[in-house]
Amino acid sequence: MKPNAMDHPRGGIVLVTGGGAGIGEAICRTLADRGWRVAVTDIDLAAAERVAGAIGGVGLQLDVTDRDSIAAAADAAEGALGPIDAWVSNAGVSTMARFIEITETDWDRNVDVNAKGSFLGGQEAARRFIARGAPGVIVNMASMAGKRGAAPFLAHYVASKFAVVGLTQAMAAELAPHGIRVNCVCPGYVATGMQARELQWEASLRDSTVEAVRELYLADTPLRRIETPEDVAGVVAFLVSPDAAFITGESIAVNGGAFMD
Numbered sequence: 001m002k003p004n005a006m007d008h009p010r011g012g013i014v015l016v017t018g019g020g021a022g023i024g025e026a027i028c029r030t031l032a033d034r035g036w037r038v039a040v041t042d043i044d045l046a047a048a049e050r051v052a053g054a055i056g057g058v059g060l061q062l063d064v065t066d067r068d069s070i071a072a073a074a075d076a077a078e079g080a081l082g083p084i085d086a087w088v089s090n091a092g093v094s095t096m097a098r099f100i101e102i103t104e105t106d107w108d109r110n111v112d113v114n115a116k117g118s119f120l121g122g123q124e125a126a127r128r129f130i131a132r133g134a135p136g137v138i139v140n141m142a143s144m145a146g147k148r149g150a151a152p153f154l155a156h157y158v159a160s161k162f163a164v165v166g167l168t169q170a171m172a173a174e175l176a177p178h179g180i181r182v183n184c185v186c187p188g189y190v191a192t193g194m195q196a197r198e199l200q201w202e203a204s205l206r207d208s209t210v211e212a213v214r215e216l217y218l219a220d221t222p223l224r225r226i227e228t229p230e231d232v233a234g235v236v237a238f239l240v241s242p243d244a245a246f247i248t249g250e251s252i253a254v255n256g257g258a259f260m261d
């Protein structure tokens, strides 16, 4: 019988990238609460170990821009926990600058971590799933900026996240015959370290204040609150669960209604 995503057990083994802080940490905690055994990975090993220690998972160093680092972490995760059922490519970075001032270094870093990181991680996961003949699930972390280019001072980040949305569709189409599902999530304005940095940069670029910029974020959010990492984590938990067994190739907006018009 052909593998089918419905065969995927509830609460299997999951590897999360960028799991040491912010949205990735919330994903690790939520999945652990729902019965998953979690390999918490991050470029910052101490952060990964802190989160893993809190949830009974395994903390590992993994740099999503480095194929060898990804393979080594996946081997270590499988050695400790068993075969991986789901892979969440969450790690990402941002910087802010006016388009005409974005440097090649900024461009390369955003595209490397956000787009190439999802490519390398997804490839590692898919190769393992296919070699085992097992259905598997991949979730990529895109952004509201992966669906709407009008994101001030973020042209390079926008490009990297549109790439994640396109990559997700291409991966889903090619991997569907193997029973592998691939989706991505597009959060809005989420209260994390990344947002704290962006508030400072944007306030400076607008010659404004952090409070005024936060008001702009709220004005762009019909549900009128700043998004929490848990708002995103719950949707990722749904996407890796059998409840989402017939969803693939989708980019799910989780932004408090910003795309209604």
Ligand SMILES: NC(=O)c1ccc[n+]([C@@H]2O[C@H](COP(=O)([O-])OP(=O)(O)OC[C@H]3O[C@@H](n4cnc5c(N)ncnc54)[C@H](O)[C@@H]3O)[C@@H](O)[C@H]2O)c1
Binding pocket: 017, 018, 019, 020, 021, 022, 023, 024, 041, 042, 043, 044, 047, 062, 063, 064, 065, 090, 091, 092, 093, 094, 113, 114, 141, 142, 143, 144, 186, 187, 188, 189, 190, 191, 192, 193, 194, 195
């Ligand atoms: N915060 C937001 O408003 C927001 C909105 C939309 C999308 N996102 C996306 O959500 C994801 C998580 O963002 P966040 O807000 O939690 O960011 P964050 O900066 O709070 O946390 C990111 C984590 O990723 C890790 N990381 C950075 N580079 C890495 C690399 N090369 N390899 C492995 N790990 C690396 C960091 O060490 C950190 O632990 C990112 O992909 C981001 O683009 C965030």
